Amino acid sequence: MTTVNALFGKPVKVVNVGLSGFAESLASQGVDVIDVDFRPPPIAVSRLSRTRSGADVEAANREAVRRIVSGQAVVTGLALARDVIPGMNGRILLHAGPPIQWDRMCGPVRGAVMGACLYEGWAGSPEEAEALASSGGVRFDPCHHHHTVGPMAGVVSPSMPVWIVENPTFGNRAFCTMNEGLGKVLRFGAFSPEVVERLRWMADVLFPALDRAIRAIPDGIDIKALIAQALYMGDECHNRNKAGTSLFLRAVAPSLARTSSNGDTLARVLALIDANDHFFLNLSMPAAKVLTEPAEGIDGCTIVTTMARNGTEFGIRVSGLPGRWFTAQAGEVEGLFFPGFSAADANRDLGDSTITETAGFGGMAMACAPAIVKFVGGTPQDAIDATLEMYDICAAEHDTFLIPNLDFRGTPVGIDVRRVAETGLSPRLNTGIAHKDPGIGQVGAGLLRAPMDCFASALRAIEAQGDGESSPTGAGGHPGEET
């Protein structure tokens, strides 16, 4: 560089565009280098405005966003999964992400499946559970095919209690199990006796207490309103749920007291919620689900209505092709690991919790939650930048979910696969990290991006609609729901 500096008569700086290895090499030699994080867009496109069948994409997208933003999300009670979730009959287990069978399931989903078999009494030991599940003795179906979402492994069995979250504006409802807490828990693939024991206590004690309390509140509890408030209070309601959990406890506590006859049980219920800052996640997720589902099935619409991972594959669905999954390999999470664990222990990206980003919060609302970087890594400025970037791939700004740090600007909402393809920016996700082996549990939390390929495939499929090349009920249609 000395020679170069002499040539120009003054010090020069290097601007590196592309592979950062070049910049790192110069930087290590003490050269002043600016590394531009640039990748060419994966597919060169002029913006699709009409499908081959003639659908108006902009109008379709406006309608999708209108439905997502204008819906409501109210928890009205709980029930056993088999009593409310369509198609939960027989030996069926729901799981997170796109469809998958035992042979391709990752470790933590297998672990959760084994735990659910033990919980249901379908097996007496982990070995029996594994034998049953691997031999076709259990039917598997995605949560998303049953108006349901599940964090991490997302396994739901027929006897598990689930929250009922309603969207009175559009008349639909969504379901999710209750959050089990931290440490060794089913959703991270643990299945030891204390995991199953806790699930039984939740069904026997927690479920009836919370169900009584919520049904005694005349209009239920407005989860969308709690999310909006929690976004003012440092949560993004995906990986930070401390405010949401606190607000939910405030909202339900008086009714819990009014409807409980046993002070000790009441104290245990309140202490369980207080001990788990993620308790609210299992309410923010079905809220996101119930808000996004009405946007499914709009002809020509390029808005994403589902993003979900099963730990092996990442899958999306777009409104214009409602039954069809577009999948790619699930990503590796860059994260902060608990003491004693490292990236070598990490399973690939897992869970239905990316429904929160789909509905316009979670990773979309990182600017609301600067303190989250202590959990998932990065700096508060990164959190602001993450949200700012997401405006480039979203169709609109939310009118209810607002960001104080951005002068009360609405969160980015309505991921448009056209914009993802044009910008080369895929949605930013934040997530917990499960150990890759069954039976262990959570090992950390972190950040990543959704794989670009599924967005490009979805765009090509929408564009081709009317060609006879693809059909809205193609591969990945949800038979589970109809059975």
Place this chain on the structure above:
Amino acid sequence: MTTVNALFGKPVKVVNVGLSGFAESLASQGVDVIDVDFRPPPIAVSRLSRTRSGADVEAANREAVRRIVSGQAVVTGLALARDVIPGMNGRILLHAGPPIQWDRMCGPVRGAVMGACLYEGWAGSPEEAEALASSGGVRFDPCHHHHTVGPMAGVVSPSMPVWIVENPTFGNRAFCTMNEGLGKVLRFGAFSPEVVERLRWMADVLFPALDRAIRAIPDGIDIKALIAQALYMGDECHNRNKAGTSLFLRAVAPSLARTSSNGDTLARVLALIDANDHFFLNLSMPAAKVLTEPAEGIDGCTIVTTMARNGTEFGIRVSGLPGRWFTAQAGEVEGLFFPGFSAADANRDLGDSTITETAGFGGMAMACAPAIVKFVGGTPQDAIDATLEMYDICAAEHDTFLIPNLDFRGTPVGIDVRRVAETGLSPRLNTGIAHKDPGIGQVGAGLLRAPMDCFASALRAIEAQGDGESSPTGAGGHPGEET
């Protein structure tokens, strides 16, 4: 300006330094003008490093900040004021701010005094109460002379229950009444029958329930830790207490359930806390008091240990002159008013709640609470700027109260009257606004600065220490405590 532009051959801009009237006049004529908000420092000083008696100011200030920052604040229970507050015997009422008697009391303090006389049964009607209070039948003393703080009027009578907040590090404790809620309440000067009735319910039902619950928690509830968490959750714990209130409810609810035998009463207690987002203020204030009191009385120390207003005067006390108040006229609040009210209805600045700024949160931590601008006015950027400015007048950064939006920088703590004098910047305050007449209540909330004069007077007094010109137990010493 056209002539001037011709002279220079290009458009010129005006930079106005000083009285903004000049800038406004030009701006109204369409001239491009930058108005610099500049005032000369009120007293030209070289930084005081040693008092005339030889005390080392820097060392004294380091010690004061060490004590403020390293203390603890734990609520361990409640009691009736007369049973725990020193000197609460006979017909005595405590009030916010520096010492004041009936003849100079503002409307809302008079209203609260009348309400307290009715509550205590010292008078049977508002007229009797006024006659009693105005004729010397009640002794008045500042809360701050009794290890006590009170929001707004801050009136404490002997039969009112008070929180007990302890600082085990330094062995001191502080007291504050429970927050009554919003609307017509004693602290804003209301005294109608429902106000007094609510106070009675609080003493008869709320007090024993909360006292039992907190005493059943082995180490009490760590309010300093809740403040630190709430600062991550959009509160500054003075005028925004939504997170603090939520976290406190979480912390106390299980024990409340365990120690209550009546479900309906328990439900009412929980609902009362849930209905009042400022419930936590009356815990954050005594926490600030118990943290700052150990810093009082350090020879030569220029750190502020008290800022408080009685609605007529604003007063401060500095560590090096612990018994002495330095006062100036209380400021007018620029605020947002409730529908039907305007600045013409507003009483001057009122209350002990500026103890929060004294302890390194409240206005010092505005950057934590961008959403507060919806309540007190301004923009989120103003909130960030307010905190940044306060670093210029504070001696240190807190090691426990951190600001996510400033990359987890500690809040400014330890207001140094030297720096206030040097910079011409006085502390920024945010506050509720009471109606100026007795009996009405809150009319808004807003922002202002502490009056500069008392800081300049305090600096001169510290500087002169050893001259025999001033004494640490001069005017405003607190006889109330010793009686």
